[in-house]
Each structure stands twice: as structure tokens, then as C-alpha cells.
Amino acid sequence: MLPFNSLISSSQLSPDIIAKIFSLTDDMAAMIDKQGRSDLLDDKIVALLFFEPSSRTMLSFQSAAQRLKAGTVFAQSASSTSFEKGESIEDLIRVVEGYSDIIVMRHAQPGSAAIAAAACEIPFINAGDGGNEHPTQAIIDAYTIYKHKGRLDNLHVVLGYDSLQSRSIHSLSQLLAQYANNRLTFIGPAKLFPSDQLLAKLETAGVKCDVKEQAVFTDEVDVIYLNRLQEERFEDRQLFEENRLKYRLQRADVENSDILVLDPLPRIDEICTSVDSLPNAAYFKQTSYGVPVRMALLAGLLHKKP
Amino acid sequence: MLPFNSLISSSQLSPDIIAKIFSLTDDMAAMIDKQGRSDLLDDKIVALLFFEPSSRTMLSFQSAAQRLKAGTVFAQSASSTSFEKGESIEDLIRVVEGYSDIIVMRHAQPGSAAIAAAACEIPFINAGDGGNEHPTQAIIDAYTIYKHKGRLDNLHVVLGYDSLQSRSIHSLSQLLAQYANNRLTFIGPAKLFPSDQLLAKLETAGVKCDVKEQAVFTDEVDVIYLNRLQEERFEDRQLFEENRLKYRLQRADVENSDILVLDPLPRIDEICTSVDSLPNAAYFKQTSYGVPVRMALLAGLLHKKP
Amino acid sequence: MLPFNSLISSSQLSPDIIAKIFSLTDDMAAMIDKQGRSDLLDDKIVALLFFEPSSRTMLSFQSAAQRLKAGTVFAQSASSTSFEKGESIEDLIRVVEGYSDIIVMRHAQPGSAAIAAAACEIPFINAGDGGNEHPTQAIIDAYTIYKHKGRLDNLHVVLGYDSLQSRSIHSLSQLLAQYANNRLTFIGPAKLFPSDQLLAKLETAGVKCDVKEQAVFTDEVDVIYLNRLQEERFEDRQLFEENRLKYRLQRADVENSDILVLDPLPRIDEICTSVDSLPNAAYFKQTSYGVPVRMALLAGLLHKKP
Numbered sequence: 010m011l012p013f014n015s016l017i018s019s020s021q022l023s024p025d026i027i028a029k030i031f032s033l034t035d036d037m038a039a040m041i042d043k044q045g046r047s048d049l050l051d052d053k054i055v056a057l058l059f060f061e062p063s064s065r066t067m068l069s070f071q072s073a074a075q076r077l078k079a080g081t082v083f084a085q086s087a088s089s090t091s092f093e094k095g096e097s098i099e100d101l102i103r104v105v106e107g108y109s110d111i112i113v114m115r116h117a118q119p120g121s122a123a124i125a126a127a128a129c130e131i132p133f134i135n136a137g138d139g140g141n142e143h144p145t146q147a148i149i150d151a152y153t154i155y156k157h158k159g160r161l162d163n164l165h166v167v168l169g170y171d172s173l174q175s176r177s178i179h180s181l182s183q184l185l186a187q188y189a190n191n192r193l194t195f196i197g198p199a200k201l202f203p204s205d206q207l208l209a210k211l212e213t214a215g216v217k218c219d220v221k222e223q224a225v226f227t228d229e230v231d232v233i234y235l236n237r238l239q240e241e242r243f244e245d246r247q248l249f250e251e252n253r254l255k256y257r258l259q260r261a262d263v264e265n266s267d268i269l270v271l272d273p274l275p276r277i278d279e280i281c282t283s284v285d286s287l288p289n290a291a292y293f294k295q296t297s298y299g300v301p302v303r304m305a306l307l308a309g310l311l312h313k314k315p
Numbered sequence: 316m317l318p319f320n321s322l323i324s325s326s327q328l329s330p331d332i333i334a335k336i337f338s339l340t341d342d343m344a345a346m347i348d349k350q351g352r353s354d355l356l357d358d359k360i361v362a363l364l365f366f367e368p369s370s371r372t373m374l375s376f377q378s379a380a381q382r383l384k385a386g387t388v389f390a391q392s393a394s395s396t397s398f399e400k401g402e403s404i405e406d407l408i409r410v411v412e413g414y415s416d417i418i419v420m421r422h423a424q425p426g427s428a429a430i431a432a433a434a435c436e437i438p439f440i441n442a443g444d445g446g447n448e449h450p451t452q453a454i455i456d457a458y459t460i461y462k463h464k465g466r467l468d469n470l471h472v473v474l475g476y477d478s479l480q481s482r483s484i485h486s487l488s489q490l491l492a493q494y495a496n497n498r499l500t501f502i503g504p505a506k507l508f509p510s511d512q513l514l515a516k517l518e519t520a521g522v523k524c525d526v527k528e529q530a531v532f533t534d535e536v537d538v539i540y541l542n543r544l545q546e547e548r549f550e551d552r553q554l555f556e557e558n559r560l561k562y563r564l565q566r567a568d569v570e571n572s573d574i575l576v577l578d579p580l581p582r583i584d585e586i587c588t589s590v591d592s593l594p595n596a597a598y599f600k601q602t603s604y605g606v607p608v609r610m611a612l613l614a615g616l617l618h619k620k621p
Numbered sequence: 622m623l624p625f626n627s628l629i630s631s632s633q634l635s636p637d638i639i640a641k642i643f644s645l646t647d648d649m650a651a652m653i654d655k656q657g658r659s660d661l662l663d664d665k666i667v668a669l670l671f672f673e674p675s676s677r678t679m680l681s682f683q684s685a686a687q688r689l690k691a692g693t694v695f696a697q698s699a700s701s702t703s704f705e706k707g708e709s710i711e712d713l714i715r716v717v718e719g720y721s722d723i724i725v726m727r728h729a730q731p732g733s734a735a736i737a738a739a740a741c742e743i744p745f746i747n748a749g750d751g752g753n754e755h756p757t758q759a760i761i762d763a764y765t766i767y768k769h770k771g772r773l774d775n776l777h778v779v780l781g782y783d784s785l786q787s788r789s790i791h792s793l794s795q796l797l798a799q800y801a802n803n804r805l806t807f808i809g810p811a812k813l814f815p816s817d818q819l820l821a822k823l824e825t826a827g828v829k830c831d832v833k834e835q836a837v838f839t840d841e842v843d844v845i846y847l848n849r850l851q852e853e854r855f856e857d858r859q860l861f862e863e864n865r866l867k868y869r870l871q872r873a874d875v876e877n878s879d880i881l882v883l884d885p886l887p888r889i890d891e892i893c894t895s896v897d898s899l900p901n902a903a904y905f906k907q908t909s910y911g912v913p914v915r916m917a918l919l920a921g922l923l924h925k926k927p
Contacts (some may be wrong), residue, residue: 045358045416046386052657054687056680065410068362068388072414075360075386080658080687082680096887099894104677104886107909108684110657274410275402282405297413351664351722352692373717374668374694378720381666381692580716581708588711603719 011309015126015133019180021146024187027151027161033305034152034298036315041076041301049313050079056109057083058101059136061117065274065296066136066145070113073303082108099128106131111311114138127314132310146273147180149302153295154232157269162188168231169224170197170256170279175236177273179207186214193217196224198252201242226262232269233258237277253278260284271295317615318438321432321439325453325486330493333467339611340458340604342621347382347607349407355619356385361417363389364407365442367423371580371602372442372451376419379609388414405434412437417617420444438616440609446482452579455608459601460538463575468494472538475530476503476562476585481542483579485513492520499523502530504558507548532568539564540573545581559584566590577601627738627745631759631792636799639763639773645917646764646910648927651766653688653913661925662691669695670713671748673729676746677886677908678757682725685915694720718743723923726750744922752788758885759792761914765907766844769881774800778844780837782809782868782891787848789885791819800827805829808836810864813854816890831864839872844881845870849889865890872896883907 011029013021022030029127040047055074059067067085074081082105098116102125105112115136122135122142137143155161166185171176172195182203185191193216195203202220211218226233235258243249260283263270272280272292284290308315317335319327324618328336346353361380365373373391380387388411399519404422408431411418420431421442428441428448443449460481461467472491476482478501488509499522501509508526517524542563549555569576578586578598590596614621623641625633631801634642652659667686671679679697680720710728714737726737727748734747734754749755754797763832767773768821780799784790784807796814797803805828807815823830836847847870855861872895875882884904896902920927 027332046360054658054684064390068390068411068414071388072360075388080684081684082687084676084680095889097894100886100888103905104908105680107905108680108912198360274406276406277401282403293409293413296410300414313682352666374696374717374720377694378666378692381694496766507734580712582712583707588709599715599719602716606720 010312010314011306014310015129015135016144016306016310017122017126017133017135018142019144019184022144022148022184024161027148027184030148030302030305030309031152031155033309033315034301037301037304037308038298039074040315045164046076046078047306047315048078049315050074050077050311053111053311054080054109055307056105056112057081058105058112058114058116059083059085060233061115061137061139062086065299066115066143069296069299070136070303072300073307077304077307087150098124101125102128102133110133111307126180126302133297134306136312137176140174143176143180144264145299145303145306146177147184148306149295149299150177150181150234150271151184151269152298152302153291154269156298157291158231161185164188164231165194165229166191166226166229166234167194167196167226168234169195169236170238170252171201171236171242172197172203173201174239174242176268177236178203178234181234182207182211182216186211186216188213191216192219194219194221194230195254196221197238198222201238205291222310224256226266226268228266230268232271234271235279236273237275255283258284260287263289316620317612320492321435322450322612322616323428323432323439323441324448325450325490326489328450328454330467333454333490336454336611336615337458337461337576339621340607340614343382343607343610343614345480352382352384353621354384355614355621356380356383356617359416359617360386360388360414361613362411363387364411364418364420364422365389365391367393367421367443369421369443371605372421372449374577375602375605376442376576376609378480378606379613381614382527382606383610385613394607404442407431408434408439417613440612440616443482446480449486450480451605451609452483453490455575455601455605455611456483456487456540456579457490458604458608459577459597460575462604463597464537467491469496470494470537471498471500471535472540473500473502473530473532473536474540475501475542476544476558477507477542477548478503478509479507480545480548482511483542484540484601487540488513488517488522492517492522495521497522498525500525500527500536502524502527503544503562504528507544525567530564530568532572532574534572536574538577539569540577541580541585542579543585563587564590569593585621622925622926623918626922627735627741627747628756628918629738629745629747630754630758631796634756634760634796636773638878639760639796642760642769642914642921643764645895645921645927646913649688649913649916649920652899652911652927655809658688658690659801660690661920661927662686662689662923665722665923666692666694666720667919668717668723668724669693670717670724670728671695671697672725673749673751675697675727675749676757677911678727681911682748682915684912685919689916689919691919710736713737714740716746723919746918749788752786755788755792755917757911757918758789759796760918761907761911762789762793762846762883762885763796763821764910764914765883765903766881768910769903770843773797775802776800776843777804777806777841778846779806779808779836779838779842780846781848782864783809783813783848783854784809784815785813786851786854788816789848790846792826793846794819794823798823798828801827803828804831806831806833806842808833809850809868810834813850836868836870836874838878838880840878842880844883845875846883847891848885849887849891859908861888869893870896875899875901
């Protein structure tokens with residue numbers, strides 16, 4: 010049902026494919042509400058290979074496989090496995106495809122997903138390859154906007170606070186660039202603005218882009234998408250502390266508004282916990298959509314219709 | 316079927332609730348004997364979060380979930396997860412409840428279970444929060460006494476050898492204090508006698524308490540509950556070695572008696588292996604009751620009748 | 622259906638038993654092809670205890686259990702478990718048998734499998750006990766030869782490059798010694814030739830044995846079974862590098878021949894990747910047979926007929 014055998018990069022996600030995945034995701038969410046689990050992948054084995062720490066993505070893929078009653082085989086953190094004793098990624102994949110019907114892999118090495126998918130004769134999903142790609146997260150983010158705003162076009166989206174190095178901000182902004190009339194404002198410390206390369210790419214695609222050190226949340230804004238500042242990006246701890254306190258979404262910023270507040274999580278300081286109880290704070294809902302989205306991808310790549 | 320949504324502390328366990336859990340546990344044990352596994356939780360996902368090493372409790376909860384054909388999602392040893400990079404327990408729980416229908420958590424931090432349960436909108440079970448509480452162990456211990464002695468009142472129970480710091484001795488003694496006419500004798504090195512606070516609490520509840528450095532096992536004793544001495548409690552290795560050899564249950568101590576011998580395990584030196592083959596040695600039976608007890612708790616909190 | 626309760630050593634594997642296991646394995650492979658998974662062990666719990674790193678064997682046993690819809694309980698790498706805090710293997714096994722219906726264990730300590738099996742009242746499978754035994758690997762290797770050559774007798778098998786210390790070469794050669802008219806040539810550095818003891822044992826059983834520093838692959842050879850050289854076996858890095866480059870199977874060595882090429886994997890340098898695409902390169906097929914072979918063993922020891 011999906012026109013590819015492997016999901017490696019968010020660049021594979023055209024509006025048509027996104028629409029197909031969203032429709033499948035809706036079916037999966039309805040199934041969970043109605044009956045908890047289904048037999049859809051009852052005859053399949055999902056391999057979950059997590060060669061880099063990741064609780065959220067890992068638990069969410071486990072849940073997706075279990076909600077569809079697939080069997081799972083699971084290996085975590087390569088540091089203790091023979092997969093690190095000089096064995097190639099290609100060999101690893103050819104071994105694991107003998108044990109399963111679809112492979113989900115997270116790996117620290119950028120580009121590892123493409124190498125794996127090329128060697129893989131069964132469907133393959135990239136669950137994050139280092140700082141490179143994390144396409145299932147991009148779909149979850151887009152799905153959350155779609156469910157709460159009803160559209161992926163004609164949106165003003167504010168993204169921060171580290172737009173330079175966030176894999177999820179890169180993917181989401183490029184995904185939104187495929188839809189008409191979107192406007193993106195990147196906020197945060199100037200040193201963490203997106204690269205000129207990304208900005209040029211987005212402008213070429215027709216997106217109006219701004220960068221701002223001071224965040225302003227007016228009624229024109231539809232969505233705020235925030236991630237945490239990382240201490241290791243700053244020269245000294247004091248500079249980090251200053252920025253950490255400066256770049257924090259307060260309840261007053263988004264109270265009594267329709268601005269949808271998102272965060273790929275984990276949340277550290279970027280959003281005050283007092284925001285959590287607002288009806289427009291959707292980050293926990295967002296993480297929960299990870300399950301039906303990943304169910305849709307597993308089922309879609311295995312050509313199983315709900 | 317249980318009057319609470321979360322099991323956090325053994326102080327929640329009144330005789331009424333204990334009776335309800337035991338009845339469910341009997342049903343579960345009968346089901347295992349008859350058919351191995353049942354479909355009771357076939358439509359549910361159990362999250363097993365083990366953020367502190369624990370093989371016994373972890374395997375036993377896995378088995379309980381699997382015997383009821385629940386799906387499981389599983390994260391182990393937080394040291395490698397983003398859950399440790401500054402994310403709060405509340406956020407962690409709100410994330411995981413999006414992936415599951417009930418959460419079982421072990422966490423090194425005392426009090427973490429109460430914090431988690433307060434944030435949790437789905438049922439929650441404390442599988443041990445540091446040195447604080449381990450309520451499912453208390454139920455297993457009580458269930459074992461009940462199955463072998465037929466009652467939880469009118470018992471003389473000897474507990475040792477470290478009554479000062481053992482979470483399971485604290486819980487079991489307080490649980491027994493809710494039943495009539497129980498007598499407790501704490502044995503072991505004087506420095507590891509229970510705190511005056513615990514003794515006062517038990518006496519107030521009507522329990523006759525004694526402390527003894529020399530263990531005496533007469534016909535008046537109904538149950539012996541032992542755990543291991545821990546080297547780190549002693550100033551020097553020699554003192555530890557002396558006590559280790561002194562406080563060891565021998566076969567002759569309990570042979571030809573009806574004294575039920577229990578141990579929360581792992582067993583190190585506190586019980587000679589020559590005791591294992593006695594009909595009144597019940598510690599391996601005790602650990603195996605962990606499965607039907609935890610099945611009862613999972614089903615009870617999810618309101619599923621067998 | 623198997624005449625033992627525990628599989629500990631490849632010395633238990635007579636031609637009769639091998640034939641029985643192969644027949645069951647064929648049934649399992651046919652089931653996977655036809656329906657993916659079966660209900661055969663739907664009422665059972667398989668305990669998977671991996672107290673030593675092992676991705677391949679671990680994933681393959683997980684897959685075997687899941688293909689038969691058994692529940693699984695799983696503990697990995699004892700370094701973080703109470704099983705290492707002085708608890709005996711016997712106690713560990715008596716605990717885990719309360720949680721499961723069959724135990725699969727890998728353990729670093731040679732001889733641990735026999736100790737465990739003696740304490741175990743439910744079926745037990747040795748998934749590798751240090752450098753001692755790994756009987757399920759021996760069955761997989763033999764099954765691969767049988768499927769591709771149609772027999773286990775009248776074979777000329779070349780084994781290398783470390784015949785001295787390879788558990789799998791020891792097991793396979795002794796297994797082949799039970800069949801008529803087999804001839805074995807051990808190749809590799811002289812210092813890694815098999816022990817005189819093994820050679821004497823094989824000759825006594827009627828096997829013609831040779832050792833050679835130079836590999837020759839003529840038409841008389843039916844099977845080549847290679848494993849990697851390990852750097853730690855060599856005095857210095859330079860000597861290792863020389864041997865590493867010298868002992869590498871090249872495409873030209875086995876192209877246009879019927880010589881079956883096997884490797885227990887992981888493959889490091891011992892076989893050039895250019896060999897992979899040859900029709901007689903069977904090492905990835907070999908690892909995939911691990912699933913039906915282990916399904917056959919789980920079902921056979923649990924007396925479940927497909």
C-alpha cells in the first residue's frame with residue numbers, strides 16, 4: 010500500500026504518501042479505541058534493533074507491534090553484541106532478515122539506514138540514524154498538526170529553540186515546505202538559527218521564513234514546535250544557563266489562544282510545566298500518536314489492510 | 316475489582332483487600348495448571364519499566380503478563396535512556412501511558428512510585444521504589460504463609476537476619492500486624508534488630524515482639540522468614556564472616572517440624588542448601604507464587620474477571 | 622518426542638536423534654513458509670536467559686519462540702542482576718522454572734549448562750556455555766549440509782581457519798564422525814590446527830583427517846566451513862595481519878564449483894564479500910535455519926507435535 014519497501018528519509022514523504030499514511034493511522038487509532046489490539050500482523054515477526062539508546066521510539070515501536078499482535082525479536086545497544094566486533098551492517102541485516110518479516114533499526118551512524126535498506130530484502134524502517142534522519146518522528150509531528158488544525162497548508166509555524174542541529178525541526182520544516190502558503194519563524198539564540206542552506210531550500214520551495222531572537226506569539230501563529238537547548242552547544246555553562254532561562258515557553262505566552270504547542274520530547278526546560286494543563290498543549294498527545302503512526306507504517310510496508 | 320487504581324504501598328493492603336487478591340490469585344494459579352495461558356488480557360498492553368536491576372521481579376512480571384497474553388512494552392536500566400537526561404518522572408509516565416494500558420515500574424528513587432502514580436491516568440503498580448516499598452513482594456510472602464498454614468492470624472513468625480534494613484521484613488511484619496494474635500521474633504546480630512520505631516508500631520497494633528541474638532526454633536514457631544546479611548553493613552570483613560557463619564539455618568534446625576521456611580531470595584548463606592529438600596522449605600514455591608499474584612494484580616487493576 | 626529432557630552437549634546427538642530433529646525442522650520451515658506463525662506453543666512460556674552477549678543466538682531463539690506463539694520471559698547480561706550477587710546457578714534455575722515451561726540459557730561459565738540441567742525440572746536447552754558446548758549451532762550446521770548436499774556421510778569437509786579453539790568446528794567434526802566415510806581437512810596457521818586429542822578421537826571413529834597450512838579447494842571437496850581468526854590468539858598484531866590476509870576465501874576459490882561454503886558468523890575477513898552472491902555461498906541461509914531448528918527443539922522437548 011506504500012510505494013516503497015523501505016522508509017529511510019523524510020524526503021520520501023510526498024503529500025500523497027502522507028495522506029495515505031494518515032488515513033491508515035486514523036484506522037489504527039480507531040482500532041485501538043475500539044478493541045485495544047488487532048490480529049492484523051498476527052502472522053508476522055517485527056525485528057526491533059536499537060543500537061543506540063532510545064526509550065521513547067523503542068517503546069512506541071514495541072507498542073505498535075504489540076497492538077497488531079506481531080511477534081517481536083529485539084536487540085538493544087550494540088555495545089555488548091557481536092554486531093560491533095567488526096561485522097558489517099550489510100551482514101547484520103542479512104542475518105536478521107532470516108529471523109523476521111520486517112526490520113526497524115536505530116543506529117548511531119549517519120547513513121546506516123540507507124546501507125541497511127540496500128542490503129535488506131524485506132521491508133525496513135529507519136528509526137533514527139544518528140543526526141541524519143528520523144522519518145517516523147516527522148510523520149508523527151505532521152499528523153499531530155493535521156489532527157488539531159485540520160490541515161498542513163496555510164500555517165504559520167514557530168520553531169525553536171535549536172533549529173541548527175535538531176533533526177526533527179529539519180524534517181518537519183521540509184515536510185511543511187511541500188504544502189502551499191506555509192510560513193515558518195525560527196526562534197532561539199542567533200547561533201542556533203537554521204543553516205543558510207536550509208533557509209534557502211525552504212524559500213526556494215515557496216515558504217516564507219523568518220529568524221528571531223525574541224519569541225513573539227501573536228494570534229497569527231498556528232503552531233509552536235519547541236525542543237530543548239543542549240548544554241554541550243554552548244561555550245560555557247553560564248551562557249547556557251542564561252539562554253535556558255530566556256528560552257522557556259510560559260503559560261501566559263499561549264493561554265487563551267488557539268496556538269498548538271508541540272515538543273518531540275523529552276521536555277527539559279523549554280516549556281514550563283504550567284503549560285501542560287492548557288487545552289492547546291498537545292505534546293503528550295503527540296507522543297501517543299507515535300503508536301498508530303508506527304502501526305500504519307508496519308502494516309503499510311507489509312501490505313496488510315486493516 | 317480492587318478499590319484503588321494504583322498499588323504503591325503495602326499500607327494499602329487491608330485484610331479485606333488481601334482476601335480479594337488471594338481469591339483472584341487462586342483463580343490464576345488454577346488457570347495456569349489447567350491451560351498454561353489465558354486470553355484475559357489479550358486486548359491490553361502492559362508497560363514494564365525497570366529502571367533498577369531486578370531479574371526476579373522483572374521475569375515474574377513478564378511471566379504474569381504473558382500467562383494472560385497481554386502485549387508488553389519493556390524498558391530496562393535507565394542508565395542508557397533519555398529518561399535520565401533531566402526528564403521528570405511525571406513526564407516519563409505521561410509518555411508511557413500513551414503506549415500502554417497499565418504501567419509496572421521499578422525505580423531506584425524512594426518515593427518515585429507515589430510521584431508516578433499521581434501523574435498516571437492508567438493503573439499503576441510499584442515494583443519497588445528503592446529502599447521504600449515493594450508491595451507485591453509483601454503480598455507474595457503473605458500468600459505463601461496463607462497457602463501453607465491456612466491463615467494469617469495466630470502465628471508465631473521468626474524473622475531475620477537483617478530486620479533493620481530489609482524492605483520485605485518491614486512490609487511483612489506490618490501486614491501481619493493487621494491480623495489477630497500474631498507474635499514476631501526478630502533474630503540476628505543486635506545491630507540489625509528492627510528500629511524502635513517499627514517495634515513500637517507493631518506493639519501498638521497488638522503484636523507481641525521479641526528480639527534475640529540467638530535463634531531458637533521450637534515447636535511454637537510457625538514460620539521462619541530469612542534474608543541474607545549484606546557485607547556492606549559491617550565495619551570489617553572479619554566481623555561479617557563471623558556473622559555469616561553464625562547466622563545460617565541448618566537442616567537440623569527445622570527437620571521433622573512443621574515450621575515453614577521462607578526467603579525472598581536470592582539466597583546466599585542464610586539457609587544451607589541441605590534444607591532445600593525438606594517438605595517445609597517453601598522458598599522456591601514462594602518465588603513461583605509471584606506469577607499468579609502479579610497476574611491477579613494486573614487483572615484486578617484492569618477490572619478483568621477470570 | 623526427543624529421548625532427553627535437556628539438550629546440553631552435541632554428544633547427545635546420535636544419527637537417529639539428528640534424523641528426528643531434521644524431520645521436525647522440515648515441518649517447521651514448511652509452516653513458516655505457509656503461514657508465518659503457528660499456535661503450537663501458544664500455551665507455553667519460554668525463558669530466554671542470556672548471561673553472556675549473543676545477538677545472533679538470542680534473536681534466533683526469540684524468533685523461534687515467537688513463530689510458535691509462545692510467551693517469552695527474557696533476561697540479558699547478568700552483570701546487572703542479582704543472579705551474579707553470589708546466587709548459585711541451581712537456585713537461579715529453580716527460580717526461573719517457576720516462571721516458565723522451558724529454559725534456554727547462555728552462560729559464560731563452561732559446564733554451567735550441565736549444572737543447570739541437573740537442577741532443572743522442566744526442559745532445558747544449552748545456548749552456549751562459554752568455550753564448552755553450543756549444541757544447537759552444531760545441529761544448524763549439520764542441517765545446512767544435509768539440505769544442500771542431501772547427506773551427512775561420504776563427504777569431504779574442509780574446516781578452518783582456527784580449528785584449535787572453535788567450539789563449532791569441534792562439535793561439527795565430532796558430529797560428522799558418527800556418519801560413514803567422511804573425510805576432514807583442517808586448514809589454517811599450524812598453531813591453530815586441532816589438538817592431537819581431537820584428531821585421535823576422529824581417526825578412531827573412522828574419519829580420515831588431514832591438516833594443511835595451504836588451502837586447496839579441488840572438486841573433491843564438498844563443504845568448506847570457515848570461521849574468523851581472532852587477534853587475541855596471536856603474539857603480535859603484525860603476525861595477525863599477515864594471517865588475516867593469507868587466510869581469506871576468494872571468489873575464484875569456489876566459483877563454478879559445487880563446494881558449499883558455510884560460516885557460523887559473524888564473518889569478519891575469512892570470506893570475501895564477493896563470494897556472497899555465488900549460489901554455493903550458504904552462510905546466510907545457514908543462520909536462517911537457526912529459527913526452524915530451534916523451533917523443532919523447543920517443540921520436541923515440550924512434546925508438541927506440529
